[in-house]
Amino acid sequence: MRPSVWTLFPLIFSLAAPPSLGVAATECKTYTHRREWRLMSEAQREDWISSIKCLMSFEYERLSFDNTGGRLSTMQSIYDEFAFAHDQLNDFVHMNAYFLSWRAFLHIFDTKLRDTCGYKGPTPYWDWSLDVQDLFSAPVFDPHPTHGLGTNGNCLTADCRVHDGAFGPSPLSEAPAPIFAHPIPHSLRRNLTLYFGEKPDEKPFNHSLSQTHIANVTQRSTGDFFKFQYSMTQIHNDVHNFVGGDLAGTCPDQYQLVQGVDCATGFTPYDPLFWLHHGNLDRLYSNWQNADPLNFNSFSGITLHPKNISDTRFTRNATAGHILLFDNLSAPKHVNEVGFPTRWFGERRLEGQGGGRKKGRVVT
Numbered sequence: 403m404r405p406s407v408w409t410l411f412p413l414i415f416s417l418a419a420p421p422s423l424g425v426a427a428t429e430c431k432t433y434t435h436r437r438e439w440r441l442m443s444e445a446q447r448e449d450w451i452s453s454i455k456c457l458m459s460f461e462y463e464r465l466s467f468d469n470t471g472g473r474l475s476t477m478q479s480i481y482d483e484f485a486f487a488h489d490q491l492n493d494f495v496h497m498n499a500y501f502l503s504w505r506a507f508l509h510i511f512d513t514k515l516r517d518t519c520g521y522k523g524p525t526p527y528w529d530w531s532l533d534v535q536d537l538f539s540a541p542v543f544d545p546h547p548t549h550g551l552g553t554n555g556n557c558l559t560a561d562c563r564v565h566d567g568a569f570g571p572s573p574l575s576e577a578p579a580p581i582f583a584h585p586i587p588h589s590l591r592r593n594l595t596l597y598f599g600e601k602p603d604e605k606p607f608n609h610s611l612s613q614t615h616i617a618n619v620t621q622r623s624t625g626d627f628f629k630f631q632y633s634m635t636q637i638h639n640d641v642h643n644f645v646g647g648d649l650a651g652t653c654p655d656q657y658q659l660v661q662g663v664d665c666a667t668g669f670t671p672y673d674p675l676f677w678l679h680h681g682n683l684d685r686l687y688s689n690w691q692n693a694d695p696l697n698f699n700s701f702s703g704i705t706l707h708p709k710n711i712s713d714t715r716f717t718r719n720a721t722a723g724h725i726l727l728f729d730n731l732s733a734p735k736h737v738n739e740v741g742f743p744t745r746w747f748g749e750r751r752l753e754g755q756g757g758g759r760k761k762g763r764v765v766t
């Protein structure tokens with residue numbers, strides 16, 4: 403199967419949802435172009451990357467002051483706000499029935515790139531199933547200083563910092579790598595690996611990423627949103643875990659040194675691959691919705707792994723009227739308002755305290 407080129411994805415689904423869910427039919431007026439990263443021209447890739455750097459150059463007022471109104475020493479940018487907001491919301495957006503509806507977060511980001519930084523190109527995604535045989539050589543790991551997203555980090559001596567690509571130190575201007583503010587200033591980190599290396603029977607992270615697996619999941623989850631979403635969560639986690647570093651929420655070494663503790667964080671959007679990975683999950687969700695009419699009407703709502711069952715925010719009975727929060731990025735939205743049923747991302751329990759694991763990693 404070839405990747406779709408210039409596929410049109412409705413931002414708002416135009417189908418009327420079942421009346422039992424009380425979802426109003428929304429007319430589809432706006433479309434966004436999506437394109438697989440490797441099929442974008444070098445100029446388009448550079449444009450997208452430059453727009454992200456543009457968001458990094460805008461100070462974000464709300465995050466730039468402490469509680470007493472004093473200015474923090476590190477600049478906090480609009481891009482930081484996306485990572486910060488994701489971290490704040492981590493427990494509410496993963497491993498529950500609303501995971502896929504968090505497509506709205508992706509849309510808010512895409513809109514920000516366009517409205518604030520003038521981005522006009524396609525919305526990129528990474529179809530990792532094309533690279534499943536050898537994820538390490540995937541074209542998203544490109545060292546080019548202006549249109550590449552960088553390769554693996556140096557985990558032996560540099561805390562997994564990425565040393566090339568547009569988010570590494572500049573070989574031309576000798577400028578240092580862009581700095582991310584949370585949870586402590588650091589630059590992009592990756593630790594590509596197929597295994598946690600903890601259990602003898604561990605499956606490699608690419609086992610769930612083949613087109614055969616996706617097709618199987620799609621066939622076996624007809625009309626069963628819960629089942630589909632559960633599989634998508636596993637697939638989602640495998641990519642986060644394969645890339646490691648920031649995308650897996652592993653804490654920078656510096657944090658441990660300065661704060662004296664390890665940290666569990668949800669700053670995963672710092673790796674720009676976050677947007678490409680979630681763009682692909684969104685595409686797969688859309689494919690699933692279109693694979694069978696039963697899928698469009700399916701929205702089963704129990705939480706996958708409620709962390710605290712008595713916390714009313716972790717309701718077991720998901721409804722399309724559920725309210726999604728976006729920290730300071732947007733006013734809250736109802737699930738049915740962001741297009742129903744929709745996609746987005748799931749995951750992650752962080753482990754880093756004790757045990758053999760060095761740092762937090764995304765796990766199911």
Ligand SMILES: *[C@@H]1O[C@H](CO)[C@@H](O)[C@H](O)[C@H]1NC(C)=O
Nearest residue numbers: 534535536537606608609612
């Ligand atoms: C996973 O990656 C390994 C090593 O690159 C490869 O041998 C294996 O075939 C891949 N698995 C799948 C399902 O493609």
Ligand SMILES: *[C@@H]1O[C@H](CO)[C@@H](O)[C@H](O)[C@H]1NC(C)=O
Nearest residue numbers: 557562593595597598599760
């Ligand atoms: C990189 O990942 C491997 C495999 O999970 C892990 O053993 C190692 O500790 C990680 N390295 C760093 C520096 O986090």
Ligand SMILES: *[C@@H]1O[C@H](CO)[C@@H](O)[C@H](O)[C@H]1NC(C)=O
Nearest residue numbers: 614615616617618619621622
């Ligand atoms: C499809 O999924 C089922 C259940 O997860 C599994 O038992 C079966 O082996 C899978 N088939 C293929 C072809 O991967």
Ligand SMILES: *[C@@H]1O[C@H](CO)[C@@H](O)[C@H](O)[C@H]1NC(C)=O
Nearest residue numbers: 709710711712713714715716
């Ligand atoms: C679970 O949530 C409830 C309601 O918010 C709270 O009162 C309780 O302390 C929480 N329990 C734990 C173990 O966090």
Ligand SMILES: *[C@@H]1O[C@H](CO)[C@@H](O)[C@H](O)[C@H]1NC(C)=O
Nearest residue numbers: 711713714716717718719720
């Ligand atoms: C979920 O729905 C069932 C029956 O529809 C009800 O008995 C139960 O109390 C509900 N649970 C919550 C947490 O709302």
Ligand SMILES: *[C@@H]1O[C@H](CO)[C@@H](O)[C@H](O)[C@H]1NC(C)=O
Nearest residue numbers: 463464729730731732733734
């Ligand atoms: C974001 O924060 C600013 C400053 O606190 C506030 O004025 C604004 O209303 C907030 N926006 C949203 C969408 O929450």
Ligand SMILES: [Cu+2]
Nearest residue numbers: 638642747748
């Ligand atoms: Cu994710």
